[in-house]
Amino acid sequence: MSALRSLENNLNELFVKQAPPLPSNAKKALAQYLPWISLILGLLTLYTVYTVWHWAHLANNLINYANSISATYGGPFIAPNRLTFGIWLGLAVLLVEALLYILAFNNLQARKKPGWDFLFYAMLINIVYGIVVLFTDYGSLGNLMWTVIGSGLGLYLLFQIRGNYKTAGGKAAKASKNTKKA
Numbered sequence: 001m002s003a004l005r006s007l008e009n010n011l012n013e014l015f016v017k018q019a020p021p022l023p024s025n026a027k028k029a030l031a032q033y034l035p036w037i038s039l040i041l042g043l044l045t046l047y048t049v050y051t052v053w054h055w056a057h058l059a060n061n062l063i064n065y066a067n068s069i070s071a072t073y074g075g076p077f078i079a080p081n082r083l084t085f086g087i088w089l090g091l092a093v094l095l096v097e098a099l100l101y102i103l104a105f106n107n108l109q110a111r112k113k114p115g116w117d118f119l120f121y122a123m124l125i126n127i128v129y130g131i132v133v134l135f136t137d138y139g140s141l142g143n144l145m146w147t148v149i150g151s152g153l154g155l156y157l158l159f160q161i162r163g164n165y166k167t168a169g170g171k172a173a174k175a176s177k178n179t180k181k182a
Helices: 002-018 024-072 085-109 113-134 141-160
Strands: none
Touching: 002 113, 002 141, 024 085, 024 113, 024 141, 085 113, 113 141
16 A cells, blocks of 8 residues: 555646646536546446446357358358457456446545545556556557546546545645645
8 A cells, every 4th residue: 555655645746746736616616526427437437347248248149150150151260259358357447447436426525535545546447447458459559548648637637636635534635735725
């Protein structure tokens, strides 16, 4: 956990102290709606996991059917099984990300730091997902690049409102000295 805290502190330095700050009214609005955004993202990600799982099985069944027809008529093997380890790993990573988004909801509503932490971990898991997909037949360097850009934007917004969330002791998470509390 100390490595994650060190990463969090380094990213705080980058996204809060070195990046331009969001206006205070934008920070306030983002903190207000973030629980619902998190819940919606979690549910959409769960739906994505189900949809990808369903389509992978459907494609695999069609491939098996085509292979059996080809074998019946003496033709060549058409395609291998598409449910590879990379697909299963990608689905598992997406499922963890969805659960983190959903778990964050109650703590975000109460403005507690563990909710913020769950979203931070979800952003990191999203980058891991981009790396996992890179090594499948469906991924590319472009996919990874867009994942990193999206996660970077999400981390920027997340760190901009970090000071709005209270730790277990009731103190707000450390905000930078040169930004105003939203």
